[in-house]
Amino acid sequence: MSAAGKIIHRYFHQLIHGCGNAQCSNIHCRSSSSFKYDTTILDDRNKVAAEAIRLSLEHVLLCVDENMIKLHEEKIKINNLSENSLQELINYCKNINNWNLLNKSIEDIFSNRLNLLNNFLKEDFSNNILMNKEFLSTASATPKSFFVHDPRITLDNDEITLDIDAMKRSIKLLCSYEDHISLTIHKSLDILLNQLQYELKSKQHELESDANFFNLFFIIFQLPYLSDPCFLFDIARLFYSILTNLSIDAQAKFVRLVSKYTNNLNDYISHVQQYITLHALRWCSHVQIESDNDEFLSSEPGMKEGVNALRLLFYANLLSSQRDSLEIIETERKNNEKMENELVKRRQRYNDDASDNEGQRENEQKLPNDEN
Structure with missing residues (x-):
């Protein structure tokens, strides 16, 4: 139903049933004690429909139902x-x-x-x-x-x-x-x-x-x-x-x-x-x-x-911050252990190499002295 059709329908409802307000003063509403129409008009719905169209064109007061x-x-x-x-x-x-x-x-x-x-x-x-x-x-x-x-x-x-x-x-x-x-x-x-x-x-x-x-x-x-x-x-x-x-x-x-x-x-x-x-x-x-x-x-x-x-x-x-799963945490722990072990091994190799180099330098220093 179009907007105009809805308005006409509301006027029609107002003429037939009224707005329900016992204190209504709108003469175009069935609920009003000052209702201007002869109630016999209500027996002919075609006349009521025609009147509803006329009221909508004239923008007559429309009650809140x-x-x-x-x-x-x-x-x-x-x-x-x-x-x-x-x-x-x-x-x-x-x-x-x-x-x-x-x-x-x-x-x-x-x-x-x-x-x-x-x-x-x-x-x-x-x-x-x-x-x-x-x-x-x-x-x-x-x-x-x-x-x-x-x-x-x-x-x-x-x-x-x-x-x-x-x-x-x-x-x-x-x-x-x-x-x-x-x-x-x-x-x-x-x-x-x-x-x-x-x-x-x-x-x-x-x-x-x-x-x-x-x-x-x-x-x-x-x-x-x-x-x-x-x-x-x-x-x-x-x-x-x-x-x-x-x-x-x-x-x-x-x-x-x-x-x-x-x-x-x-x-x-x-x-x-x-x-x-x-x-x-x-x-x-x-x-x-x-x-x-x-x-x-x-x-x-x-x-x-x-x-x-x-x-x-x-x-x-x-x-709510993103937290790792227990599986990821366990994997990271194992990786850290491997990394620590690898670092220990590298440090040990470095120390061993350093000791070898130191020994080699000492030997090189002794050779000239022995020749003298």
């Missing part, structure tokens, strides 16, 4: 935020020139740990995750907190449930519309990370043992917003604080995972370097170099989190 939005909202809740469903949602928002549904979907997913971490899963994990309900207490309520368990994922191994390539494609698609979603991403991450910070203090073992937990760091590191000045002093700081306050075992697993699975470690490092740079500039703005102030750069709020995060990425970079 609340019924369609509800349908898509329900679909988003059912389906994972896959590349296909995300593209469908974006196309829908483009067609109606309204990004509210995309922003609401982002908020629902990115502001909730369980919703976010149940997305972008590998196929063999998505169908076999066991849900284990536990309870967390808060100051105001006792909401349920869910932790996902799978015997294939432990702190001791290097397995992860995340389909990294699929996640990267979806995040890239999503961030190509950053002008429409950046504020929602900021708001959602603020809610998510504060929730995580609380859980890390109260249920650290359960959280770190969650089969999907480490997916979060790959997803957030993939967001270009981490280097955005609007995110650096709150969202990024909170994120790096959570990362660097994990247990030693969890930090070790993060380092191993990054070294094993990511091929864009430089992007992660760039995020943290940008973070440290802007915090250093902020420190310089309120500390004069010539002053006697004993306030060090390391004391700048947020600097410790950035430095510690960079240290973890440095370890991951070392671990």
Whole structure:
């Protein structure tokens, strides 16, 4: 269907079914109490179609279809935020020139740990995750907190449930519309990370043992917003604080995972370097170099989190370096032994030759003396 055909179809739907908004004031919409048409026109679909064409030519106000939005909202809740469903949602928002549904979907997913971490899963994990309900207490309520368990994922191994390539494609698609979603991403991450910070203090073992937990760091590191000045002093700081306050075992697993699975470690490092740079500039703005102030750069709020995060990425970079196999190492060891033995033999031959030459010179010196 052409773009014009889609517009006409929307006018037709608006005349027959309305937009679903009980407060609608559009006289050309069936949902409005001020609907200008005699309802008998609805019995003749040809007349409705002709009127829809006329309205499209006159560019009459076209409502946002609340019924369609509800349908898509329900679909988003059912389906994972896959590349296909995300593209469908974006196309829908483009067609109606309204990004509210995309922003609401982002908020629902990115502001909730369980919703976010149940997305972008590998196929063999998505169908076999066991849900284990536990309870967390808060100051105001006792909401349920869910932790996902799978015997294939432990702190001791290097397995992860995340389909990294699929996640990267979806995040890239999503961030190509950053002008429409950046504020929602900021708001959602603020809610998510504060929730995580609380859980890390109260249920650290359960959280770190969650089969999907480490997916979060790959997803957030993939967001270009981490280097955005609007995110650096709150969202990024909170994120790096959570990362660097994990247990030693969890930090070790993060380092191993990054070294094993990511091929864009430089992007992660760039995020943290940008973070440290802007915090250093902020420190310089309120500390004069010539002053006697004993306030060090390391004391700048947020600097410790950035430095510690960079240290973890440095370890991951070392671990990801190309390492020789045991067979190659053993071959090199044997070759080194052969080389050492050969050097010893050469040195011995050299010493023997030197001794022979010395003896020959002594004999040559004795001959003239004997003749005299």
